[in-house]
Amino acid sequence: MTAPDEPRDPAGTAAEPDPGTTPREDAARSADTPPPAADHPVAGAATGTPLLELDAVSKHYGNIRALEEVSLTVRGGRVTCVLGDNGAGKSTLIKIIAGLHRHDAGVFRVDGAETSLASPRQALEVGIATVYQDLAMVPLMPVWRNFFLGSEPTVGRGPLRRLDVRLMRSTTRERLLRMGIDLRDVDQPIGTLSGGERQSVAIARAVHFGARVLVLDEPTAALGVKQAGVVLRRVAAARDEGLGVVLVTHNPHHAHLVGDHFVLLKRGAMAGDHAAGEITLDELTRQMAGGSELAELGHELRRAAPPGPDSDE
């Protein structure tokens, strides 16, 4: 780490929260965390106390069991993938980790201490940043303005209080470069970047504002193969910076490329829990797709239609 890599804690980090925001909106303000990371060892904490630990956590909405006894461990420098089909409970899990909902049963530990996050802001304060699919970016604004939106550093006082444009530009460039993104021009509107690059900027922003645990909600869902590769590289870069990453996805191919640990969800319950060495991509895909269910589906489709080359896909 070189000195210029730490130009943060601008005067403006203490942006007051808008009292009017709902919890849901609060959650995505990954840029707004005061950097709490200073006294936390960031790098390579693969052993020792996990950053985040869910032990048999459950969540019920009325009489609906959204999540039933799900366990999950997030360590610094490791990527934990949460896999599951639609309705498997992925969103509920994200909401609990992001502080949008409290869990009903089980134990939620941050740095080994039992906790129950009351708000997204509290989640951010302990260093959990969530990057949602919409990314919370303004397409027409330049990259550097987006990077600091809501937490702009300023210099000067009174009527002369102004944006620290130089710091904003150089920090944005450095942070992106560190993530391996070499932008030609931080002045270009962020809407002109590709989907993968935008996702990368969102990740870089969360890292810059002090995230220790990065929760990514389907970061590759809307992207082509090449763009997905770009994003997965950033995930690896965040991991290499010592962050614990929770990658939520329904794509086993992407998960298998970067994951150190795989948690499979099905209908709100754990359907599998594997370390990277223990499971092959084929097996992961099979479990993810629901093995026997898929075979049954193939069987059903074959009877309904004339056999085609990919009727059992």
Added chain:
Amino acid sequence: MSATVESIAAEDERLLPRSPLRRLVSRPELGSVLGAIAVFLVFAVVADNFLRAGSLGTVLYAASTIGIMAVPVALLMIGGEFDLSAGVMVTSSALISSMISYEFTANVWVGVGVSLVATLAIGLFNGILLTRTGLPSFIITLGTFLMLTGLNLGFTKLISGTVATKSIADMDGFPAARALFASHLSIGSFAVQVTVLWWIGMIAVATWVLLRTRAGNWIFAVGGGRDAARAVGVPVERTKIGLYLGVALGAWISGQHLLFNYNVVQSGEGVGNELIYIAAAVIGGCLLTGGYGSAIGAAVGALIFGMTSKGIVFAQWDPNWFKFFLGAMLLAATLLNLWIRRRAEATR
């Protein structure tokens, strides 16, 4: 990809390879500046008197009366909202000031002060109604536009018995207030109306706020992506209310000029001006959908209006053509802006 070549260049100044021309082309003001140059050249050729100092002073004055409002209206549009009540709000502000002073036989500064508070209250009303209800600003300000139009006429008739207010020219404080809002300074043979100074001040403050303060960042953000802005902690409601207050402030300055320039106020004035302000802002590069534009562009848009309205007179054309020229210019400028922006984005 020339990215490798560029990253070899000094790492802080990788911006250099981007040609100055391309930077210029990506400015929102470009279309309006080109338009202003064209209009200037046309009238410089066809109207003999156009280039005389006195004529240019008149042009600047006409531009400033529109520009004082076009600049805050542009900021509001960048923030993603409209204000259709902006035109009649000017008249309301002047009427309030005049009537308070006259009816209470008070010093005119009392009227000026009450008018400031009342006009800001109208802006606040627009802003709060907008942020609380979530209704489109078009509807809300159309409502206040109609209400203010009625109130202006109704109250004036009720209080003074005619459609205009009584002259306040002989009241205490009038000369000083007139000096502030409706005097002119002579620089050699060049007479500059004080409104031009107000206008320039407005441009400077608006540009500073827009480009160099957190509030400016928030204005672009609430106009270009409200939900995203809210998600990262931008106070969306406060920003929008602030923009409506800015328009009200402009209306107050314009209104006081109107009053102290003519001593009396015609209660039916101002209707239709709101569209001229919006047109000036759009000529200046503001997107109707918000999130893009500039204060300087809006000021140049106002300058185009000033040049056209006075240039037609100097060229001794039938002034009835004025509106046609404005309409044509609005379309041309919008198309030019669109074309420039497409090119700017394509050539990145």
